[in-house]
Amino acid sequence: MVLEKNDRIGGAMCSHAEDGFVYEEGPNTGSMSNPELAELFELLDLEPENAKRSAEKRLILKNKKWYPLPGEAFSFFMTPLFSLSDKLKIPFEPFRKKGNNPDESIAEMASRRIGQSFVDYAVNPFISGIYAGDPEKLVTRYALPKLYNLEQQYGSFIGGAFKKSQEPKTERDKKASKKVFSAYGGFSTLINRLGEKIGYENIMCNALSIQVEKSQDRYYVNLLHNGKSFRLESQQVISTVGSYSLPEIFPFIDPQDMDIITELRYAKIIQIAVGVERKAVSDDFISFGGLIPQKEDRRILGALLPSFCFEGRAPEEYTTFAIYMGGMRHPEYIDMPDKEIEKIIKEELDELFHIPESSICFMKIYRHPYAIPQYEKSSGKRFEIVEKIEQENPGLIIAGNLRNGIGIADRVKQAFTIAENIQ
Numbered sequence: 001m002v003l004e005k006n007d008r009i010g011g012a013m014c015s016h017a018e019d020g021f022v023y024e025e026g027p028n029t030g031s032m033s034n035p036e037l038a039e040l041f042e043l044l045d046l047e048p049e050n051a052k053r054s055a056e057k058r059l060i061l062k063n064k065k066w067y068p069l070p071g072e073a074f075s076f077f078m079t080p081l082f083s084l085s086d087k088l089k090i091p092f093e094p095f096r097k098k099g100n101n102p103d104e105s106i107a108e109m110a111s112r113r114i115g116q117s118f119v120d121y122a123v124n125p126f127i128s129g130i131y132a133g134d135p136e137k138l139v140t141r142y143a144l145p146k147l148y149n150l151e152q153q154y155g156s157f158i159g160g161a162f163k164k165s166q167e168p169k170t171e172r173d174k175k176a177s178k179k180v181f182s183a184y185g186g187f188s189t190l191i192n193r194l195g196e197k198i199g200y201e202n203i204m205c206n207a208l209s210i211q212v213e214k215s216q217d218r219y220y221v222n223l224l225h226n227g228k229s230f231r232l233e234s235q236q237v238i239s240t241v242g243s244y245s246l247p248e249i250f251p252f253i254d255p256q257d258m259d260i261i262t263e264l265r266y267a268k269i270i271q272i273a274v275g276v277e278r279k280a281v282s283d284d285f286i287s288f289g290g291l292i293p294q295k296e297d298r299r300i301l302g303a304l305l306p307s308f309c310f311e312g313r314a315p316e317e318y319t320t321f322a323i324y325m326g327g328m329r330h331p332e333y334i335d336m337p338d339k340e341i342e343k344i345i346k347e348e349l350d351e352l353f354h355i356p357e358s359s360i361c362f363m364k365i366y367r368h369p370y371a372i373p374q375y376e377k378s379s380g381k382r383f384e385i386v387e388k389i390e391q392e393n394p395g396l397i398i399a400g401n402l403r404n405g406i407g408i409a410d411r412v413k414q415a416f417t418i419a420e421n422i423q
């Protein structure tokens with residue numbers, strides 16, 4: 001039985017279709033970075049919607065101007081995003097010494113290997129795009145384990161990435177790719193199909209005040225549903241909620257252990273879906289979207305352009321933007337009134353994309369107070385404690401994004417691993 005406190009399943013993933021527009025409350029895209037995700041689509045008999053080629057162009061803001069992230073050698077040397085001295089040092093990256101501080105932050109590691117201008121105008125906006133986080137605080141081995149392992153195993157990002165690409169791949173490995181995807185009609189298509197596959201008779205939405213009791217080798221799950229109390233008995237309980245919900249659900253877990261888990265900080269994100277007249281958007285912006293480095297000191301983190309990447313996201317004469325605010329840069333924005341957010345979005349669209357207010361046809365504001373967990377230094381201890389709790393409580397699995405990664409692909413991989421391990 002799946003228990004969900006909301007009146008719908010899907011959590012952060014939720015699409016809306018209105019007046020010919022399709023827009024998301026949460027994630028707009030994912031990356032097909034592991035085979036499990038491709039297999040989930042196969043299991044659900046669903047085609048992922050791969051992003052169009054325009055999504056390969058990604059913009060970075062510098063001095064109020066957008067520049068494409070360079071993809072090949074010539075544009076790399078011409079781009080004003082990075083300093084000449086850092087560019088000239090890149091060929092020597094494979095010869096730099098390996099780091100020996102396992103708790104090195106992403107910013108420290110990147111500055112050591114590739115130079116500060118890359119940290120400021122590539123790593124910082126990239127981390128903002130994934131974690132809405134601070135690269136000075138995120139620890140590489142937890143937050144970007146693949147990157148960390150490139151240095152540890154191969155001694156270099158560039159050399160390691162090349163060697164890894166040459167390694168033989170199994171048929172299963174080949175299902176993973178760098179492809180950016182969504183689902184036709186938005187991510188709710190995936191969620192709805194998942195709901196059908198699980199069977200809605202096995203899902204209870206509006207399950208409130210969930211509290212689990214443990215008695216010998218059994219768990220008793222108490223909850224309220226439509227004003228009635230329910231008590232379910234099970235040998236196994238799997239939690240996929242965020243760390244903030246765990247103390248209430250599992251009162252039998254040692255509070256000292258729980259404190260370590262709830263130390264986890266989350267980026268608070270506001271996502272604003274905006275519909276804009278197509279004629280007001282310059283063709284220069286036909287791209288995945290743009291990210292804004294912290295140094296630029298803007299009030300938005302960046303903007304995606306979903307209707308340039310996927311079909312059917314806007315009527316022909318319109319474009320959609322998904323704009324992000326807040327994150328670890330501005331956690332206080334989550335409490336900002338809608339009117340103020342709308343004012344900022346109008347000003348930023350005007351200043352950064354030259355879009356006049358008169359071209360904006362709608363704006364929807366979605367707040368995510370627990371959007372993205374930050375895999376900071378405390379993560380190692382959290383992972384250990386979760387394992388200890390699971391060993392002490394056979395049949396209990398503490399999953400979700402407090403461990404095993406933060407993206408859609410990570411969540412699906414974790415689900416596959418759990419499904420393989422439970423009887």
Ligand SMILES: Cc1cc2nc3c(=O)[nH]c(=O)nc-3n(C[C@H](O)[C@H](O)[C@H](O)COP(=O)(O)OP(=O)(O)OC[C@H]3O[C@@H](n4cnc5c(N)ncnc54)[C@H](O)[C@@H]3O)c2cc1C
Pocket residue numbers: 003004005006009010011012013025026027028029030031207210240241242245249269271368370371372400401406407408409411
């Ligand atoms: C704005 C935003 C943008 C994102 N962009 C991307 C992206 O571009 N690419 C990417 O890969 N990932 C992205 N993500 C992350 C991605 O959305 C998550 O990895 C994924 O959706 C998390 O799924 P989840 O089920 O682990 O958690 P959630 O979606 O948070 O679901 C947790 C569920 O638990 C329920 N719950 C919580 N407490 C209780 C309780 N006490 N009782 C019962 N139920 C409870 C909640 O109601 C919710 O339904 C983004 C996330 C956000 C918020």
